Amino acid sequence: MAAATAPGFEHMGLDGRLLRAVAELGWAAPTAIQAEAIPLALEGRDLLARARTGSGKTGAYGLPLLQHLLRLKAAPSAVAQAVRALVLVPSKELGQQVVRSLRQLAAFCARDVRVADLCAQTDLAAQRPVLMEKPDVVVGTPGRVLAHLSARSLSLRHSLELLVLDEADLLLSFGFGEDIKSLLCHLPKIYQALLMSATFSPDVEALKELVLHNPVTVRPPEPQLPSSSQLRQFVVRCGTEEDKFLLLCALLKLRLLRGRALLFVGTLARCYRLKLFLEQFGIPACALNSELPARSRCHVITQFNRGIYDYIVATDEEAPAVPAEQPPRKKRRGAAQSKGKDPEYGVARGIDFQNVAAVINFDVPPTVESYIHRVGRTARADNPGTALTFALPEEQDALAQIENTLAGENGESMLQPYKFSTEEIEGLRYRCRDAMRSVTKQAVKEARLREIKDELLNSEKLKAYFEDNPRDLHVLRHDKPLHPAIVKPHLRNVPEYLVPPSLRGIAKPHLKKRKCLRLRHAGANRRGGSTVSAERAGRDPHAHIPLAARGSDAAFLSSPTSSPAAPATRCRASSTPDAAPSARPRRPPELPPVPHGLCLLRGGGTAAASQPAQPRNGVSPCRTLRGGRAQ
Incomplete structure (x- = not known):
C-alpha cells in the first residue's frame, strides 16, 4: 500500500527510462518500503530494510541499482565495462524471479544495462561465456557466485560498487553463512550494501555486522502481515489426521474454496501423499519440493502464474543442523536418499506466486517466520487473500506460538476459528478413508521415483529441444496423474445426496459425465x-x-x-x-x-x-x- 504523504516515482530523480518501465508495470505510487528506501539508497547509504513479504522490496533496491548504473554510463569519462552490482538470493526460484523483475525495470535501457542469471542449474563452464561479456548485474546464490569466483571466471575486487542481499533472513538459515564470509574476501573494501528482509532475526543481526557499514534502518510502520480486511486468517483444530483430509476434500470437491491455492506440508512424503490423495478425487495438483530439478521447479511456478494449474502442494522444509557429536545413522537399504535434495530450494520464501486466492497450511509451520513466509504468498500488494491452518492436538504448541506473536494490539489472536459443522460433511468420510487406504507408503515411494525420473527427463534430456522449440515448453504439464495407487473412478463425482443440505444449490462439485x-x-x-x-x-x-x-x-x-x-x-x-x-x-x-x-x-x-x-x-x-x- 502506498504511503499517504510519500512523493511519487517521478519526484525521486529517477531516469526517464525507468519511469517509463514503472508505468508499464502499472506501479501507480511507491509502496511504504519503496518510498523510504529509494531516496536513501540513491544517496549511497547502506540500508537495513525490513518489510513484509509482497510489499515491493525488489523494486525498493532494483530502481536505485539501475539508476546508479545508468548514472555511470552517462558519465563524461569513459567507464570500462565490468560487473558493478551483485544480488545474492537464497534460492534459485527467487533468483530467477529477481532477474525477471530487474529486466522488466530495465526494459527501456536494455542496451545499456545487462543482467546475468547465475541461478540456473547448469555447469560452471556453460555460464562462463555469459560472465566473459562482463554484465552489469549478476544475480545468484552465494554458493554459485563463490564457485565462479574460485574458478576465476568472475572478478569483483576492482569493479563491484553495490551489493544486495535479498531475503537476508534466509541466507544464513539456508546454510550460506560460510559462503558469504568467503565471498566477502573477494569484494573491494568500499561498496554500498543493501540488506532486505521480511523479518529481523538473530541471523539478520549477525549478517548486518558482517556486511553493512553504518547502515540506516528502514522499517515502515506496518504489520508483518496485511490487515484482517485484506488477509483473513483461519484455524481449524482437527482431532485426527483423517479430519484434515476430510476437510480438505470437502473444501475442494464442494467448491467452497474458489480460485488458486497453495497447500503447504512439512515433509516430502506428505507432499506426495497429499498429491495422490487429491488424484483419487480427480483433482490435479503439482508437487513442488527440493528433489525436483531447479528448471522444473521454476517452470511449475511460471505456469502456475499463467493460470495453467489451480493447486500446488509444496514443502517448506527447514532441516535442523545435526549436532557434531551425533554420529550419522546408517540408512537401511532401499530407504529414500536425501542426496537428491537441493539445498538452494525455497519455494515458500520470497517467491511471487500471482493471484493466489488462498494458502492452506495442511501442517502447522514449525516457526513464526515460516508461517509469515507461507501466508505471505497470498494477499500480495492490494489483493485480498485467505489463510487456513489445520492443527492437530500435537501441533497446538507451535500454533500457540504463532498466535501469541501475531496477536493484535488488544491481545486477540489474528487466527479466527473456521466455523463449520462436521456432521454436514460426514457423508464424505468413507470416501476419504477409501482414498487414504489406497495411498500407501509404497505408492508414495513409487510416485516420488516416477515423478523425479519424468522431471529429470524433461529437464535434462529435452533441454536442447525446448530451447529450439519454446512453444512446446508451454504445453509441458507437471500436474499429470502419477497413478501408482489404485484410482477409484466413483470418487471423482460427488452425488447429490452427499452434498450438505445447507450447500445444495450453492456448492458446485466437479461433475463429469459417466463414460460407459x-x-x-x-x-x-x-x-x-x-x-x-x-x-x-x-x-x-x-x-x-x-x-x-x-x-x-x-x-x-x-x-x-x-x-x-x-x-x-x-x-x-x-x-x-x-x-x-x-x-x-x-x-x-x-x-x-x-x-x-x-x-x-x-x-x-x-x-x-x-x-x-x-x-x-x-x-x-x-x-x-x-x-x-x-x-
Missing part, C-alpha cells in the same frame, strides 16, 4: 471386430445418436418381444465369421453400440417396451445385459 465402456457388439466377435472403448477413444459412444433414437433403442433392447427382427439380423452377422466383409450386413444407423459393464436398467421390462426411455441428467439410458448379450 462399449461392449463388443455382435460383429465384435468376428476377426478384426472393434474393441475400442469410449473412454479410450475420448468421446461419448452415443454422442452421434439423437436422443429419441437412444430412448427407443433402449426400450427395444430391454424387451425381447418388442421386435425380434433386428436382434436376429445381429445374430446372423455374428454367426458368419468367414464371410467377406462386403457381404456382412451393416449396423442400422439408428442403433448405437451396446454398452458393456454392469449398467442399471432405467424403466426396463414391459414398461420400457411400451414407452421409450428418456435420457436423464444428460446420460443416455442403459440397457439390460445378460451374459454379454443384449436381451
